[in-house]
Amino acid sequence: xxxxxxxxxxxxxxxxxxxxxxxxxxxxxxxxxxxxxxxxxxxxxxxxxxxxxxxxxxxxxxxxxxxxxxxxxxxxxxxxxxxxxxxxxxxxxxxxxxxxxxxxxxxxxxxxxxxxxxxxxxxxxxxxxxxxxxxxxxxxxxxxxxxxxxxxxxxxxxxxxxxxxxxxxxxxxxxxxxxxxxxxxxxxxxxxxxxxxxxxxxxxxxxxxxxxxxxxxxxxxxxxxxxxxxxxxxxxxxxxxxxxxxxxxxxxxxxxxxxxxxxxxxxxxxxxxxxxxxxxxxxxxxxxxxxxxxxxxxxxxxxxxxxxxxx
Numbered sequence: 435x436x437x438x439x440x441x442x443x444x445x446x447x448x449x450x451x452x453x454x455x456x457x458x459x460x461x462x463x464x465x466x467x468x469x470x471x472x473x474x475x476x477x478x479x480x481x482x483x484x485x486x487x488x489x490x491x492x493x494x495x496x497x498x499x500x501x502x503x504x505x506x507x508x509x510x511x512x513x514x515x516x517x518x519x520x521x522x523x524x525x526x527x528x529x530x531x532x533x534x535x536x537x538x539x540x541x542x543x544x545x546x547x548x549x550x551x552x553x554x555x556x557x558x559x560x561x562x563x564x565x566x567x568x569x570x571x572x573x574x575x576x577x578x579x580x581x582x583x584x585x586x587x588x589x590x591x592x593x594x595x596x597x598x599x600x601x602x603x604x605x606x607x608x609x610x611x612x613x614x615x616x617x618x619x620x621x622x623x624x625x626x627x628x629x630x631x632x633x634x635x636x637x638x639x640x641x642x643x644x645x646x647x648x649x650x651x652x653x654x655x656x657x658x659x660x661x662x663x664x665x666x667x668x669x670x671x672x673x674x675x676x677x678x679x680x681x682x683x684x685x686x687x688x689x690x691x692x693x694x695x696x697x698x699x700x701x702x703x704x705x706x707x708x709x710x711x712x713x714x715x716x717x718x719x720x721x722x723x724x725x726x727x728x729x730x731x732x733x734x735x736x737x738x739x740x741x742x743x744x745x
Contacts (some may be wrong), residue, residue, distance in 0.1 A: 438735055440676075441550060444549075449640075451640060452640035453645045456643070456644035456646075469592075474602075474638075477631070480634065482563070482605040483605050483609040483612065485553060486606065486612075487617070488612075491613060494686060498680040500565050501678050501680060504569060505668075506548055507570050509676070514664065522656065523656070529578045530661070530712040530713075531719070533698060533705065533706065534665055534698045534716065535665050535698075536574060536698075537571075540634070542642065543559055543693045544556060546735070548635065548695075551688065555689065558689040559693070560609060563602060564606025567602055567603055570716075571600075646725075647717045657712070657719070666730040670693070677690045684742035686697075688742060689743075692731065692734065695735075698719060703717055
């Protein structure tokens with residue numbers, strides 16, 4: 435497990451470097467806003483299209499993979515809904531805990547997938563994100579709309595629009611289409627995409643670090659702790675038997691387990707502000723989960739690799 439931790443360590447060091455840059459003012463706020471837009475709308479989509487478009491997917495049972503992810507998202511959602519009557523918190527705080535428990539950080543997932551499994555890992559990670567992001571977005575927005583309805587109209591009406599314009603989802607669809615029709619891309623375009631893709635994860639991870647808020651409100655400690663346990667402990671425990679039952683191959687199983695131990699998505703904070711969630715609690719959940727995932731990810735990946743006999 436030490437070897438896995440050392441392989442993953444640079445990813446979390448890069449996150450903390452982003453945190454240091456932001457807190458020391460080395461770059462201004464305008465830089466971080468621009469870097470986030472560049473990463474989200476250009477670099478990561480190019481990374482996905484570049485790797486997914488030319489990938490060999492013959493060894494992946496896409497049907498079983500999709501079913502595993504849909505069942506995992508559904509099981510987590512039902513678990514947290516079942517807990518709601520028992521939780522001593524208001525609706526706004528509950529929705530932040532819900533988001534913290536079901537959403538996944540694709541930046542961290544992509545980075546660890548590449549570090550541990552190379553290009554093949556990035557391909558499976560792209561498939562994971564393409565299925566899981568719209569699924570958990572729909573679940574989170576519907577739950578938030580019913581628990582803390584937005585003024586004037588329910589937020590779930592925006593679900594199709596948000597999914598249709600999500601650049602990560604669009605990139606997965608485009609990459610999948612290119613792969614399906616075996617569309618040959620010219621060498622100059624592939625080389626350009628490779629250069630852009632090389633910048634995607636470093637910039638994205640720096641932005642993750644810049645978004646950390648390492649000050650925690652004691653009044654929100656219960657919600658913070660619960661979200662961390664649900665996401666970093668319960669989700670891997672639930673994911674493992676589902677993935678094993680459907681017989682995913684070794685790499686697909688490892689990727690599912692890896693993403694189950696990543697922190698929640700930074701987009702959760704934006705959604706909390708837009709739909710009436712507890713934004714300060716959401717920021718604390720994102721920050722604490724990111725720190726704790728430096729422990730959870732190596733442990734879960736080590737177990738998954740050992741279970742499947744991966745080197």
